[in-house]
Amino acid sequence: MRSRLMTVLIVMVVLAVAGVGLLNAAGNGPVDPPAPPGTMSSYTLEQIYQRLTTGNYFAKQNGFTEPASGPGTGTMHTLDQIMAQAQPRALAKRVAKTGQTQCWDAAGALIPCAGTGQDGQYQAGIEPAVVAIFGTAYNTPAWTGVRFTDNGDGTVTDNLTALIWLKNANCFGTRLWATALTDANALASGSCGLSDGSIAGGWRLPNANEMHSLIDLTQSNPALPAGHPFTGVQVNLYWTSTTVDYHTSGVVVVALSDGAPVGAEKGGIVYVWPVRGGQ
Template sequence: MKENPHGDLQTGQTTCHDSDGAAISCRGSGQDGEFRRGIAWPEPRFDALGERVLDRLTGLTWMRNATPGELPMMWQEALAFVAALNRERALGFSDWRLPNRRELRSLVSHQTRRPALSEPNPFANVFAGWYWSATSAAGTPAHAWYVDMDGGRMFYGGKDQSFLVWPVRGESRVLPATGQVLCYSDKGAVIPCRGSGQDGELRMGVVWPEPRFSVLGEAVTDRLTGLVWRRAGHRAPEGMTWLDALAAVARLNRDDAAGWRLPNINELESLVDCAAANPALPSDHPFTGMREVYWSSTTSLYEPDWAWALYLDKGAVGVGQKRQARFHCWPVKDTPG
Protein backbone atom coordinates (compact mmCIF):
# COMPACT_ATOMS: atom_id res chain seq x y z
CA MET A 1 0.00 0.00 0.00
CA LYS A 2 1.62 3.26 -1.18
CA GLU A 3 0.46 6.74 -0.34
CA ASN A 4 0.39 9.34 -3.09
CA PRO A 5 0.52 12.82 -1.54
CA HIS A 6 -0.12 14.70 -4.76
CA GLY A 7 -3.88 14.89 -5.15
CA ASP A 8 -5.84 11.65 -5.54
CA LEU A 9 -7.48 10.05 -2.53
CA GLN A 10 -7.82 6.41 -1.68
CA THR A 11 -11.28 5.19 -2.65
CA GLY A 12 -11.90 3.49 0.69
CA GLN A 13 -12.19 0.08 -0.97
CA THR A 14 -10.54 -2.74 0.99
CA THR A 15 -12.19 -5.87 -0.46
CA CYS A 16 -11.87 -7.62 -3.83
CA HIS A 17 -14.56 -9.33 -5.92
CA ASP A 18 -14.83 -11.59 -8.95
CA SER A 19 -17.00 -11.04 -12.03
CA ASP A 20 -20.05 -12.46 -10.24
CA GLY A 21 -19.54 -10.15 -7.28
CA ALA A 22 -18.31 -12.82 -4.85
CA ALA A 23 -15.62 -11.74 -2.39
CA ILE A 24 -12.16 -13.15 -3.18
CA SER A 25 -8.64 -12.81 -1.83
CA CYS A 26 -7.07 -9.54 -2.93
CA ARG A 27 -3.58 -10.98 -3.27
CA GLY A 28 -2.50 -10.95 -6.91
CA SER A 29 -5.90 -9.70 -8.08
CA GLY A 30 -4.66 -6.35 -9.42
CA GLN A 31 -7.77 -4.73 -7.95
CA ASP A 32 -8.19 -1.50 -6.03
CA GLY A 33 -8.66 -3.43 -2.78
CA GLU A 34 -5.19 -4.92 -3.20
CA PHE A 35 -3.23 -1.75 -4.01
CA ARG A 36 -5.27 0.92 -2.15
CA ARG A 37 -3.36 3.69 -3.90
CA GLY A 38 -3.78 7.35 -2.99
CA ILE A 39 -3.77 9.51 0.09
CA ALA A 40 -4.63 7.32 3.08
CA TRP A 41 -7.73 8.13 5.13
CA PRO A 42 -7.08 9.33 8.70
CA GLU A 43 -8.79 7.57 11.57
CA PRO A 44 -11.23 8.89 12.45
CA ARG A 45 -11.84 10.62 9.16
CA PHE A 46 -14.47 13.04 10.46
CA ASP A 47 -14.48 15.34 13.49
CA ALA A 48 -17.86 16.65 14.64
CA LEU A 49 -17.62 20.32 15.67
CA GLY A 50 -21.11 21.02 16.94
CA GLU A 51 -23.26 21.47 13.83
CA ARG A 52 -20.22 21.32 11.56
CA VAL A 53 -18.05 18.37 10.51
CA LEU A 54 -14.37 18.62 9.60
CA ASP A 55 -13.18 16.09 7.03
CA ARG A 56 -9.61 15.44 8.18
CA LEU A 57 -8.77 13.85 4.83
CA THR A 58 -9.54 16.88 2.65
CA GLY A 59 -9.52 19.73 5.18
CA LEU A 60 -13.04 20.78 4.17
CA THR A 61 -15.81 21.55 6.66
CA TRP A 62 -19.36 20.41 5.91
CA MET A 63 -22.67 21.15 7.55
CA ARG A 64 -23.53 18.27 9.84
CA ASN A 65 -27.10 18.40 8.59
CA ALA A 66 -26.72 17.06 5.05
CA THR A 67 -30.06 18.50 3.92
CA PRO A 68 -30.27 22.01 5.43
CA GLY A 69 -32.67 23.10 2.67
CA GLU A 70 -34.99 20.20 3.60
CA LEU A 71 -36.45 19.99 0.08
CA PRO A 72 -34.87 19.49 -3.38
CA MET A 73 -34.34 22.67 -5.39
CA MET A 74 -33.27 23.72 -8.87
CA TRP A 75 -29.63 24.61 -9.47
CA GLN A 76 -30.01 28.39 -9.39
CA GLU A 77 -32.19 28.01 -6.31
CA ALA A 78 -29.41 25.97 -4.71
CA LEU A 79 -26.85 28.71 -5.38
CA ALA A 80 -29.27 31.32 -4.02
CA PHE A 81 -29.95 29.20 -0.93
CA VAL A 82 -26.24 29.10 -0.08
CA ALA A 83 -25.94 32.86 -0.67
CA ALA A 84 -28.78 33.36 1.82
CA LEU A 85 -26.98 31.18 4.37
CA ASN A 86 -23.99 33.49 4.09
CA ARG A 87 -26.08 36.63 4.55
CA GLU A 88 -27.47 35.05 7.71
CA ARG A 89 -24.01 33.88 8.87
CA ALA A 90 -25.28 30.33 9.21
CA LEU A 91 -23.52 28.47 12.06
CA GLY A 92 -21.41 31.62 12.53
CA PHE A 93 -19.82 31.75 9.06
CA SER A 94 -20.41 33.68 5.85
CA ASP A 95 -18.22 31.67 3.47
CA TRP A 96 -20.38 28.62 2.77
CA ARG A 97 -20.57 27.52 -0.85
CA LEU A 98 -22.09 24.90 -3.06
CA PRO A 99 -19.24 22.36 -3.41
CA ASN A 100 -17.61 21.79 -6.78
CA ARG A 101 -17.96 18.29 -8.16
CA ARG A 102 -14.55 17.12 -6.94
CA GLU A 103 -15.24 18.38 -3.41
CA LEU A 104 -18.66 16.74 -3.31
CA ARG A 105 -17.39 13.46 -4.70
CA SER A 106 -14.52 13.40 -2.16
CA LEU A 107 -17.05 12.38 0.51
CA VAL A 108 -17.81 9.10 -1.28
CA SER A 109 -16.63 5.79 0.14
CA HIS A 110 -16.42 2.94 -2.36
CA GLN A 111 -16.67 0.38 0.44
CA THR A 112 -20.16 1.36 1.56
CA ARG A 113 -23.58 2.16 0.15
CA ARG A 114 -26.88 3.73 1.23
CA PRO A 115 -25.24 6.10 1.96
CA ALA A 116 -21.86 5.84 0.23
CA LEU A 117 -20.04 7.41 3.17
CA SER A 118 -17.34 5.97 5.39
CA GLU A 119 -18.57 4.32 8.57
CA PRO A 120 -19.07 5.58 11.16
CA ASN A 121 -19.89 9.12 10.10
CA PRO A 122 -21.36 11.92 12.22
CA PHE A 123 -23.69 13.40 9.58
CA ALA A 124 -27.45 13.70 9.97
CA ASN A 125 -30.22 13.58 7.37
CA VAL A 126 -28.08 12.15 4.58
CA PHE A 127 -30.42 11.46 1.68
CA ALA A 128 -29.62 8.39 -0.43
CA GLY A 129 -29.94 10.31 -3.67
CA TRP A 130 -28.57 13.18 -5.77
CA TYR A 131 -26.83 16.35 -4.51
CA TRP A 132 -25.96 19.38 -6.64
CA SER A 133 -22.42 20.60 -7.25
CA ALA A 134 -21.45 24.12 -8.37
CA THR A 135 -19.85 22.74 -11.55
CA SER A 136 -21.59 23.03 -14.91
CA ALA A 137 -21.25 20.29 -17.53
CA ALA A 138 -18.88 21.72 -20.16
CA GLY A 139 -20.40 19.76 -23.04
CA THR A 140 -23.97 20.78 -22.19
CA PRO A 141 -23.77 23.79 -19.83
CA ALA A 142 -27.53 23.96 -19.29
CA HIS A 143 -26.73 20.95 -17.08
CA ALA A 144 -24.71 20.72 -13.86
CA TRP A 145 -22.91 17.86 -12.15
CA TYR A 146 -24.44 16.01 -9.22
CA VAL A 147 -23.36 13.11 -7.00
CA ASP A 148 -25.52 10.23 -5.81
CA MET A 149 -24.97 9.54 -2.11
CA ASP A 150 -26.82 6.24 -2.44
CA GLY A 151 -24.12 4.47 -4.45
CA GLY A 152 -21.55 7.13 -5.41
CA ARG A 153 -22.26 7.80 -9.11
CA MET A 154 -21.54 11.22 -10.60
CA PHE A 155 -23.44 12.48 -13.61
CA TYR A 156 -25.17 15.67 -14.73
CA GLY A 157 -28.75 16.81 -15.11
CA GLY A 158 -30.71 19.81 -16.33
CA LYS A 159 -30.43 22.82 -14.08
CA ASP A 160 -34.22 22.99 -14.06
CA GLN A 161 -34.36 19.67 -12.20
CA SER A 162 -34.50 19.57 -8.40
CA PHE A 163 -31.89 17.97 -6.16
CA LEU A 164 -30.49 18.47 -2.67
CA VAL A 165 -27.88 20.89 -1.33
CA TRP A 166 -25.01 20.18 1.08
CA PRO A 167 -22.95 23.33 1.79
CA VAL A 168 -19.21 23.28 2.42
CA ARG A 169 -16.55 25.76 3.47
CA GLY A 170 -12.76 25.87 3.70
CA GLU A 171 -10.06 25.07 1.18
CA SER A 172 -8.46 21.71 0.51
CA ARG A 173 -4.73 21.29 0.02
CA VAL A 174 -5.12 17.87 -1.55
CA LEU A 175 -8.10 18.12 -3.91
CA PRO A 176 -7.19 19.54 -7.33
CA ALA A 177 -9.25 22.29 -8.92
CA THR A 178 -11.75 21.03 -11.50
CA GLY A 179 -10.41 23.16 -14.36
CA GLN A 180 -13.68 25.06 -14.84
CA VAL A 181 -13.14 28.79 -15.43
CA LEU A 182 -16.44 29.96 -16.97
CA CYS A 183 -19.86 30.49 -15.40
CA TYR A 184 -23.22 29.71 -16.98
CA SER A 185 -26.89 30.56 -16.69
CA ASP A 186 -29.50 27.87 -16.17
CA LYS A 187 -29.99 27.96 -19.97
CA GLY A 188 -26.28 27.34 -20.61
CA ALA A 189 -25.26 30.85 -21.68
CA VAL A 190 -21.90 32.20 -20.49
CA ILE A 191 -22.41 34.85 -17.80
CA PRO A 192 -20.13 37.00 -15.62
CA CYS A 193 -18.78 34.92 -12.77
CA ARG A 194 -18.67 37.63 -10.12
CA GLY A 195 -21.10 36.86 -7.31
CA SER A 196 -22.42 33.72 -8.97
CA GLY A 197 -21.08 31.28 -6.38
CA GLN A 198 -20.26 28.88 -9.20
CA ASP A 199 -17.17 26.70 -9.60
CA GLY A 200 -15.92 28.95 -12.42
CA GLU A 201 -15.86 31.92 -10.02
CA LEU A 202 -14.40 30.28 -6.94
CA ARG A 203 -12.03 27.75 -8.61
CA MET A 204 -11.34 25.99 -5.32
CA GLY A 205 -8.62 23.36 -5.08
CA VAL A 206 -4.96 22.82 -5.86
CA VAL A 207 -3.85 24.85 -8.89
CA TRP A 208 -2.68 22.79 -11.86
CA PRO A 209 1.01 23.00 -12.80
CA GLU A 210 1.99 24.38 -16.20
CA PRO A 211 2.61 22.39 -18.22
CA ARG A 212 0.52 19.73 -16.56
CA PHE A 213 1.93 16.77 -18.50
CA SER A 214 5.44 15.70 -19.42
CA VAL A 215 6.11 13.04 -22.07
CA LEU A 216 8.90 10.47 -22.10
CA GLY A 217 8.49 7.99 -24.93
CA GLU A 218 5.22 6.12 -24.44
CA ALA A 219 4.79 7.31 -20.84
CA VAL A 220 3.10 10.53 -19.72
CA THR A 221 3.60 11.96 -16.23
CA ASP A 222 0.75 14.00 -14.79
CA ARG A 223 2.63 16.61 -12.75
CA LEU A 224 -0.56 17.38 -10.79
CA THR A 225 -0.98 13.91 -9.30
CA GLY A 226 2.43 12.31 -9.84
CA LEU A 227 0.85 9.44 -11.79
CA VAL A 228 2.35 8.02 -14.98
CA TRP A 229 -0.03 6.99 -17.77
CA ARG A 230 0.41 5.15 -21.04
CA ARG A 231 0.41 7.72 -23.82
CA ALA A 232 -1.84 5.55 -25.97
CA GLY A 233 -5.15 5.47 -24.13
CA HIS A 234 -6.08 1.90 -25.04
CA ARG A 235 -4.72 -1.65 -24.87
CA ALA A 236 -6.95 -3.19 -27.54
CA PRO A 237 -9.00 -1.82 -30.46
CA GLU A 238 -12.24 -3.40 -29.17
CA GLY A 239 -13.95 -3.29 -25.82
CA MET A 240 -13.01 -5.82 -23.17
CA THR A 241 -14.47 -7.27 -20.00
CA TRP A 242 -13.28 -6.11 -16.61
CA LEU A 243 -11.23 -9.28 -16.03
CA ASP A 244 -9.72 -8.90 -19.50
CA ALA A 245 -8.63 -5.38 -18.58
CA LEU A 246 -6.96 -6.62 -15.39
CA ALA A 247 -5.30 -9.42 -17.39
CA ALA A 248 -4.08 -6.97 -20.07
CA VAL A 249 -2.20 -4.99 -17.43
CA ALA A 250 -0.73 -8.19 -15.97
CA ARG A 251 0.58 -9.13 -19.44
CA LEU A 252 2.06 -5.67 -19.85
CA ASN A 253 3.98 -6.12 -16.61
CA ARG A 254 5.27 -9.52 -17.72
CA ASP A 255 6.62 -7.85 -20.85
CA ASP A 256 8.52 -5.00 -19.19
CA ALA A 257 8.14 -5.46 -15.39
CA ALA A 258 7.25 -1.78 -15.12
CA GLY A 259 4.70 -1.79 -12.28
CA TRP A 260 1.63 -0.90 -14.33
CA ARG A 261 -1.85 -1.39 -12.86
CA LEU A 262 -5.46 -0.77 -13.78
CA PRO A 263 -6.21 2.63 -12.17
CA ASN A 264 -8.73 2.99 -9.39
CA ILE A 265 -11.71 5.23 -10.08
CA ASN A 266 -10.25 8.24 -8.26
CA GLU A 267 -7.07 8.04 -10.33
CA LEU A 268 -9.09 7.96 -13.54
CA GLU A 269 -11.31 10.85 -12.46
CA SER A 270 -8.25 12.96 -11.63
CA LEU A 271 -7.55 13.34 -15.36
CA VAL A 272 -10.86 15.12 -16.04
CA ASP A 273 -10.88 18.78 -17.04
CA CYS A 274 -14.33 20.20 -16.30
CA ALA A 275 -13.80 22.89 -18.92
CA ALA A 276 -13.70 20.28 -21.69
CA ALA A 277 -15.72 17.48 -23.25
CA ASN A 278 -15.26 14.88 -25.98
CA PRO A 279 -12.83 14.09 -24.42
CA ALA A 280 -13.02 15.69 -20.98
CA LEU A 281 -9.24 16.17 -20.84
CA PRO A 282 -7.07 19.31 -20.71
CA SER A 283 -6.81 20.84 -24.17
CA ASP A 284 -3.03 20.38 -24.30
CA HIS A 285 -3.07 16.73 -23.27
CA PRO A 286 -0.55 14.51 -25.15
CA PHE A 287 -2.60 11.29 -25.19
CA THR A 288 -3.49 9.39 -28.36
CA GLY A 289 -6.09 6.83 -29.36
CA MET A 290 -8.62 7.88 -26.74
CA ARG A 291 -11.71 5.75 -26.16
CA GLU A 292 -15.08 6.72 -24.74
CA VAL A 293 -15.18 4.65 -21.51
CA TYR A 294 -12.44 3.15 -19.32
CA TRP A 295 -12.56 0.45 -16.68
CA SER A 296 -11.24 1.16 -13.19
CA SER A 297 -9.99 -1.47 -10.76
CA THR A 298 -12.69 -0.45 -8.26
CA THR A 299 -15.72 -2.69 -7.73
CA SER A 300 -19.13 -1.14 -7.20
CA LEU A 301 -20.17 -2.29 -3.73
CA TYR A 302 -23.73 -1.32 -4.63
CA GLU A 303 -23.75 -4.25 -7.09
CA PRO A 304 -20.38 -6.04 -6.88
CA ASP A 305 -20.76 -7.77 -10.25
CA TRP A 306 -20.33 -4.25 -11.65
CA ALA A 307 -17.20 -2.07 -11.58
CA TRP A 308 -16.63 1.66 -11.72
CA ALA A 309 -15.74 3.30 -15.02
CA LEU A 310 -14.88 6.76 -16.32
CA TYR A 311 -16.98 8.01 -19.22
CA LEU A 312 -14.21 10.11 -20.72
CA ASP A 313 -16.30 11.80 -23.39
CA LYS A 314 -18.44 13.46 -20.70
CA GLY A 315 -16.22 13.21 -17.60
CA ALA A 316 -18.89 11.19 -15.78
CA VAL A 317 -18.25 8.49 -13.18
CA GLY A 318 -20.51 5.49 -13.66
CA VAL A 319 -20.45 1.70 -13.68
CA GLY A 320 -20.42 -1.22 -16.09
CA GLN A 321 -21.24 -4.90 -15.72
CA LYS A 322 -17.96 -6.74 -15.34
CA ARG A 323 -18.79 -9.50 -17.82
CA GLN A 324 -19.68 -7.13 -20.65
CA ALA A 325 -16.89 -6.44 -23.18
CA ARG A 326 -17.73 -2.76 -23.57
CA PHE A 327 -14.98 -0.64 -22.02
CA HIS A 328 -11.23 -0.13 -22.39
CA CYS A 329 -8.02 -0.38 -20.38
CA TRP A 330 -5.69 2.56 -19.65
CA PRO A 331 -2.72 1.50 -17.48
CA VAL A 332 -1.17 3.73 -14.85
CA LYS A 333 1.77 3.50 -12.45
CA ASP A 334 3.46 5.57 -9.79
CA THR A 335 6.30 7.96 -10.50
CA PRO A 336 9.57 6.09 -9.80
CA GLY A 337 10.91 6.92 -6.35
Protein backbone atom coordinates in the same frame (compact mmCIF):
# COMPACT_ATOMS: atom_id res chain seq x y z
CA MET B 1 45.79 10.19 14.34
CA ARG B 2 46.19 13.86 13.35
CA SER B 3 45.54 12.98 9.71
CA ARG B 4 42.36 11.11 10.66
CA LEU B 5 41.17 14.06 12.77
CA MET B 6 41.76 16.48 9.90
CA THR B 7 39.77 14.20 7.58
CA VAL B 8 36.81 14.17 10.00
CA LEU B 9 36.89 17.97 10.32
CA ILE B 10 36.97 18.42 6.55
CA VAL B 11 33.99 16.07 6.11
CA MET B 12 32.04 18.00 8.77
CA VAL B 13 32.74 21.31 7.03
CA VAL B 14 31.67 19.90 3.67
CA LEU B 15 28.45 18.54 5.15
CA ALA B 16 27.69 21.84 6.84
CA VAL B 17 28.27 23.82 3.63
CA ALA B 18 26.08 21.35 1.74
CA GLY B 19 23.25 22.06 4.13
CA VAL B 20 23.23 18.65 5.85
CA GLY B 21 21.83 18.97 9.37
CA LEU B 22 24.52 18.72 12.06
CA LEU B 23 24.03 18.99 15.83
CA ASN B 24 25.11 22.36 17.17
CA ALA B 25 27.57 22.64 20.01
CA ALA B 26 24.80 22.68 22.62
CA GLY B 27 23.27 19.52 21.20
CA ASN B 28 19.97 21.26 20.39
CA GLY B 29 19.41 19.59 17.02
CA PRO B 30 20.11 20.39 13.36
CA VAL B 31 20.73 23.99 12.42
CA ASP B 32 19.81 25.39 9.03
CA PRO B 33 22.26 28.07 7.88
CA PRO B 34 20.74 31.58 8.24
CA ALA B 35 21.92 32.39 4.74
CA PRO B 36 22.95 30.39 1.70
CA PRO B 37 26.61 29.37 1.44
CA GLY B 38 28.44 31.71 -0.93
CA THR B 39 26.44 34.27 -2.86
CA MET B 40 23.07 34.43 -4.63
CA SER B 41 24.10 31.27 -6.48
CA SER B 42 23.04 29.24 -3.44
CA TYR B 43 20.01 28.67 -1.22
CA THR B 44 19.20 27.42 2.25
CA LEU B 45 17.36 24.27 3.23
CA GLU B 46 14.46 26.51 4.26
CA GLN B 47 14.15 27.90 0.74
CA ILE B 48 14.13 24.38 -0.70
CA TYR B 49 11.52 23.37 1.90
CA GLN B 50 9.31 26.33 1.04
CA ARG B 51 9.43 25.46 -2.65
CA LEU B 52 8.60 21.81 -1.94
CA THR B 53 5.62 22.68 0.21
CA THR B 54 3.96 25.04 -2.28
CA GLY B 55 2.58 22.00 -4.14
CA ASN B 56 3.78 23.60 -7.37
CA TYR B 57 7.44 23.56 -8.26
CA PHE B 58 6.98 26.44 -10.68
CA ALA B 59 6.17 28.78 -7.77
CA LYS B 60 8.92 30.86 -6.16
CA GLN B 61 8.85 32.45 -2.73
CA ASN B 62 8.69 36.24 -2.43
CA GLY B 63 12.11 37.78 -2.27
CA PHE B 64 13.94 34.77 -3.71
CA THR B 65 15.90 35.25 -6.90
CA GLU B 66 16.66 32.04 -8.74
CA PRO B 67 20.39 32.00 -9.60
CA ALA B 68 21.33 31.68 -13.23
CA SER B 69 23.64 28.80 -12.41
CA GLY B 70 24.44 26.51 -9.53
CA PRO B 71 27.10 27.31 -6.91
CA GLY B 72 30.59 26.56 -8.04
CA THR B 73 31.44 25.66 -11.60
CA GLY B 74 29.46 22.66 -12.72
CA THR B 75 29.42 21.24 -9.18
CA MET B 76 25.86 22.10 -8.15
CA HIS B 77 22.45 22.75 -9.68
CA THR B 78 19.98 25.59 -9.60
CA LEU B 79 16.90 25.28 -7.45
CA ASP B 80 14.75 24.93 -10.58
CA GLN B 81 16.82 21.90 -11.59
CA ILE B 82 16.52 20.37 -8.12
CA MET B 83 12.76 20.95 -8.02
CA ALA B 84 12.31 19.38 -11.44
CA GLN B 85 13.69 16.17 -9.95
CA ALA B 86 11.99 16.48 -6.56
CA GLN B 87 8.53 17.44 -7.82
CA PRO B 88 7.24 13.97 -8.79
CA ARG B 89 8.31 12.65 -5.40
CA ALA B 90 6.97 15.66 -3.51
CA LEU B 91 3.56 15.40 -5.17
CA ALA B 92 3.36 11.61 -5.24
CA LYS B 93 0.10 10.07 -4.02
CA ARG B 94 -1.94 13.27 -4.32
CA VAL B 95 -5.00 11.34 -5.45
CA ALA B 96 -7.27 10.26 -2.60
CA LYS B 97 -7.94 6.60 -1.87
CA THR B 98 -11.38 5.28 -2.65
CA GLY B 99 -11.48 3.49 0.70
CA GLN B 100 -12.03 0.11 -0.94
CA THR B 101 -10.25 -2.69 0.94
CA GLN B 102 -12.01 -5.80 -0.39
CA CYS B 103 -12.15 -7.56 -3.76
CA TRP B 104 -14.86 -9.35 -5.74
CA ASP B 105 -14.88 -11.58 -8.80
CA ALA B 106 -16.81 -10.95 -12.01
CA ALA B 107 -19.94 -12.51 -10.52
CA GLY B 108 -19.74 -10.27 -7.45
CA ALA B 109 -18.49 -12.91 -5.00
CA LEU B 110 -16.02 -11.81 -2.32
CA ILE B 111 -12.48 -13.13 -3.00
CA PRO B 112 -8.97 -12.62 -1.54
CA CYS B 113 -7.35 -9.50 -3.00
CA ALA B 114 -3.83 -10.89 -3.54
CA GLY B 115 -2.94 -11.01 -7.22
CA THR B 116 -6.25 -9.60 -8.44
CA GLY B 117 -4.96 -6.20 -9.56
CA GLN B 118 -8.07 -4.65 -8.05
CA ASP B 119 -8.43 -1.43 -6.09
CA GLY B 120 -8.70 -3.40 -2.84
CA GLN B 121 -5.29 -4.98 -3.46
CA TYR B 122 -3.37 -1.74 -4.07
CA GLN B 123 -5.43 0.74 -2.03
CA ALA B 124 -3.48 3.44 -3.82
CA GLY B 125 -3.73 7.07 -2.76
CA ILE B 126 -3.80 9.31 0.28
CA GLU B 127 -6.13 9.72 3.23
CA PRO B 128 -8.81 10.76 3.72
CA ALA B 129 -10.50 8.36 1.35
CA VAL B 130 -12.95 9.78 -1.19
CA VAL B 131 -15.59 7.36 -2.41
CA ALA B 132 -16.44 7.64 -6.10
CA ILE B 133 -19.96 9.03 -6.47
CA PHE B 134 -21.73 8.45 -9.76
CA GLY B 135 -22.40 11.47 -11.90
CA THR B 136 -20.17 13.84 -9.91
CA ALA B 137 -16.56 14.93 -10.18
CA TYR B 138 -13.64 13.70 -8.15
CA ASN B 139 -12.07 16.95 -6.99
CA THR B 140 -8.42 16.92 -8.03
CA PRO B 141 -6.07 19.47 -6.42
CA ALA B 142 -5.66 22.85 -8.11
CA TRP B 143 -2.76 23.10 -10.53
CA THR B 144 -0.98 25.70 -12.59
CA GLY B 145 1.92 25.09 -14.94
CA VAL B 146 2.66 22.27 -17.35
CA ARG B 147 0.18 19.50 -16.53
CA PHE B 148 1.68 16.61 -18.53
CA THR B 149 5.18 15.57 -19.52
CA ASP B 150 5.62 13.28 -22.53
CA ASN B 151 8.58 11.16 -21.48
CA GLY B 152 9.36 10.03 -25.02
CA ASP B 153 9.23 6.35 -24.04
CA GLY B 154 5.55 5.60 -24.46
CA THR B 155 4.65 7.07 -21.06
CA VAL B 156 3.22 10.39 -19.91
CA THR B 157 3.74 11.78 -16.40
CA ASP B 158 0.87 13.74 -14.86
CA ASN B 159 2.69 16.51 -13.01
CA LEU B 160 -0.37 17.07 -10.82
CA THR B 161 -0.61 13.56 -9.40
CA ALA B 162 2.82 12.06 -10.26
CA LEU B 163 0.97 9.12 -11.85
CA ILE B 164 2.52 7.72 -15.01
CA TRP B 165 0.08 6.81 -17.76
CA LEU B 166 0.43 4.75 -20.90
CA LYS B 167 0.56 7.32 -23.69
CA ASN B 168 -1.53 5.13 -26.00
CA ALA B 169 -5.02 5.14 -24.51
CA ASN B 170 -6.20 2.44 -26.91
CA CYS B 171 -3.48 -0.18 -26.98
CA PHE B 172 -5.79 -2.95 -25.76
CA GLY B 173 -9.07 -1.96 -27.37
CA THR B 174 -12.09 -3.16 -25.37
CA ARG B 175 -11.89 -5.96 -22.83
CA LEU B 176 -13.91 -7.74 -20.19
CA TRP B 177 -13.10 -6.33 -16.77
CA ALA B 178 -11.24 -9.46 -15.61
CA THR B 179 -9.16 -9.43 -18.81
CA ALA B 180 -8.48 -5.71 -18.44
CA LEU B 181 -7.06 -6.27 -14.94
CA THR B 182 -4.81 -9.06 -16.23
CA ASP B 183 -3.68 -7.16 -19.33
CA ALA B 184 -2.82 -4.03 -17.34
CA ASN B 185 -0.76 -6.04 -14.82
CA ALA B 186 1.07 -7.88 -17.61
CA LEU B 187 2.05 -4.70 -19.48
CA ALA B 188 5.82 -4.20 -19.84
CA SER B 189 8.41 -2.35 -21.87
CA GLY B 190 8.38 -3.56 -25.48
CA SER B 191 4.58 -3.55 -25.70
CA CYS B 192 2.17 -0.72 -26.56
CA GLY B 193 5.02 1.53 -27.71
CA LEU B 194 6.82 1.34 -24.35
CA SER B 195 10.59 1.66 -24.08
CA ASP B 196 10.64 2.72 -20.43
CA GLY B 197 12.18 -0.43 -18.97
CA SER B 198 9.01 -1.26 -17.02
CA ILE B 199 8.31 -4.89 -16.18
CA ALA B 200 5.15 -6.94 -15.73
CA GLY B 201 3.55 -6.14 -12.41
CA GLY B 202 4.53 -2.48 -12.52
CA TRP B 203 1.39 -1.40 -14.36
CA ARG B 204 -2.20 -1.72 -13.21
CA LEU B 205 -5.74 -0.65 -13.93
CA PRO B 206 -6.37 2.74 -12.26
CA ASN B 207 -8.85 3.04 -9.42
CA ALA B 208 -11.90 5.27 -9.83
CA ASN B 209 -10.27 8.39 -8.36
CA GLU B 210 -7.08 7.95 -10.38
CA MET B 211 -9.00 7.53 -13.62
CA HIS B 212 -11.13 10.55 -12.86
CA SER B 213 -8.08 12.64 -11.90
CA LEU B 214 -7.36 12.95 -15.64
CA ILE B 215 -10.72 14.61 -16.27
CA ASP B 216 -11.15 18.30 -17.06
CA LEU B 217 -14.85 19.13 -16.74
CA THR B 218 -14.44 22.25 -18.86
CA GLN B 219 -13.71 19.97 -21.81
CA SER B 220 -15.73 17.31 -23.59
CA ASN B 221 -15.33 14.63 -26.27
CA PRO B 222 -12.86 13.90 -24.70
CA ALA B 223 -13.10 15.48 -21.26
CA LEU B 224 -9.32 15.76 -20.89
CA PRO B 225 -7.18 18.87 -20.35
CA ALA B 226 -6.62 20.84 -23.56
CA GLY B 227 -3.29 20.09 -25.21
CA HIS B 228 -2.86 16.69 -23.54
CA PRO B 229 -0.23 14.48 -25.23
CA PHE B 230 -2.15 11.18 -25.19
CA THR B 231 -2.91 9.21 -28.34
CA GLY B 232 -5.76 6.85 -29.17
CA VAL B 233 -8.15 8.41 -26.66
CA GLN B 234 -11.65 7.02 -27.14
CA VAL B 235 -14.73 9.11 -26.42
CA ASN B 236 -16.18 6.17 -24.58
CA LEU B 237 -16.09 4.33 -21.24
CA TYR B 238 -12.85 3.31 -19.50
CA TRP B 239 -12.57 0.63 -16.83
CA THR B 240 -11.35 1.30 -13.31
CA SER B 241 -10.27 -1.28 -10.73
CA THR B 242 -12.95 -0.12 -8.28
CA THR B 243 -15.96 -2.37 -7.71
CA VAL B 244 -19.33 -0.79 -6.95
CA ASP B 245 -19.45 -1.80 -3.29
CA TYR B 246 -23.26 -1.95 -3.04
CA HIS B 247 -23.57 -3.86 -6.35
CA THR B 248 -20.45 -6.03 -6.48
CA SER B 249 -21.00 -7.40 -9.98
CA GLY B 250 -20.56 -3.82 -11.19
CA VAL B 251 -17.54 -1.55 -11.62
CA VAL B 252 -17.01 2.20 -11.65
CA VAL B 253 -16.19 3.33 -15.20
CA VAL B 254 -15.37 6.84 -16.41
CA ALA B 255 -16.99 8.29 -19.52
CA LEU B 256 -14.46 10.25 -21.58
CA SER B 257 -17.29 12.07 -23.33
CA ASP B 258 -18.19 14.22 -20.32
CA GLY B 259 -15.97 12.90 -17.51
CA ALA B 260 -18.76 11.35 -15.47
CA PRO B 261 -18.08 8.27 -13.31
CA VAL B 262 -20.86 5.74 -13.92
CA GLY B 263 -21.48 2.06 -13.26
CA ALA B 264 -21.05 -0.86 -15.66
CA GLU B 265 -21.46 -4.60 -15.26
CA LYS B 266 -18.21 -6.58 -15.10
CA GLY B 267 -19.45 -8.69 -18.00
CA GLY B 268 -19.41 -5.67 -20.31
CA ILE B 269 -16.78 -4.65 -22.86
CA VAL B 270 -14.96 -1.42 -22.02
CA TYR B 271 -11.66 0.33 -22.89
CA VAL B 272 -8.43 -0.09 -20.89
CA TRP B 273 -5.92 2.62 -19.87
CA PRO B 274 -3.10 1.36 -17.59
CA VAL B 275 -1.27 3.47 -15.02
CA ARG B 276 1.68 3.04 -12.68
CA GLY B 277 3.05 4.88 -9.66
CA GLY B 278 1.13 6.56 -6.89
CA GLN B 279 1.80 3.83 -4.35
